[in-house]
Amino acid sequence: MKQRKLEIVLEKVKGFENPDITLEQYPTPALLAAEMLHFAFMKGDLEGTVYDLGCGTGMLAIGAAMLGAEKVVGFDSDSGALDIARENAEIFGVDVEFECKDIRQVRGHADTVVMNPPFGAQVKGSDRPFLKTAMRVADVTYSIHNSGSLAFVKKFIQPAIITEWYNTGFPIKRTFKFHKKDVERIEIEIYRIITDNCQSDKN
Template identity: 75%
Template sequence: MKQRKLEIMLEKVKGFERPDVNLEQYVTPAPIAAEVLHFAFMHGNLQGTVYDLGCGTGVLAIGAKLLGAERVIGFDLDPSALQIARQNASMMGVDVEFVQCDISGVPEHADTVIMNPPFGAQCKGNDRPFLSTALRVADVTYSVHNCGSHRFIKSFIEPAIISDWYETGFPIKRTFKFHKKDVELVKVEIYRIVRRDGST
């Protein structure tokens, strides 16, 4: 499936009804979701078992399944988000499992993790547990982070390595009262992280 077709399909995925600022619940826009997923697909990493950590309403998990992943599991702490995620998966006609648990409770093992973790805007370091869990459970991880994170990511993930990364624009729609614009374009970095013991 081409990236543009995937993007069009993911536009149908419903977002949060009552987003929680403390959980940094921002919807991953369909163009970004399709871009990250296609990045993983082109590297051959959407086979086997794929985890979406902090899956929210399921856009990355659903997209991974649409691109042919054998088994996809989305994990999130918020039961209301998972309820919407299950509805979204049903609407899209894909079989995705959704599990409510804290990020530290995610079980091993996945072939690939795809995630858009909290950026740490509300609480610095919120992305660290997600990176730690991803490194624990999977051989390869695709992750979205604030622009300027490269030095931190490189240091934090050692002995894992960044095999590829690039910068792109992430459009955030007005979600919370403190947002000043209808859409704010935030620069982000997309990372492909590979464990040293992984064969990917």
């Protein structure tokens, strides 16, 4: 599936009904989701088991399944969001498992993690449990972070390494009362991370 077609399909994914600001529940825009997932697809990283950490209503998990991942599991601590995610997966006819868990409780092994973790705007450091879990369970991770996070993430994930990264925009629609614009674009960075024990296999 081409990136543009994936974006068009993902635009129909239903978002949060009652987003929680403390969890920074901003839906991943379809354009950004399709871009990152297609990046992972072209690197051959969506062929096995894929975990979506903090999956929300299933945008990245559903997209990974559409691109042919063998097994996809989405994890989130919000049971209401997962109910919507299951509805979305059923509507799109993809097989995705969804589990209600705190990210720190996620176990097992994934070939690849895809995630849009909290940026830490509301609760400082809230992205760290996501990074820790991804480094523990996955061979390869694709993660979205605030622009300017590169130095911190590089240090935090050691001995894992960032093999590729790029800047792009994240359009946030008016979601909470403190938002002043209909759409606010923030600059973000997307990282491809490999854990130390698989560097020779995933370059």
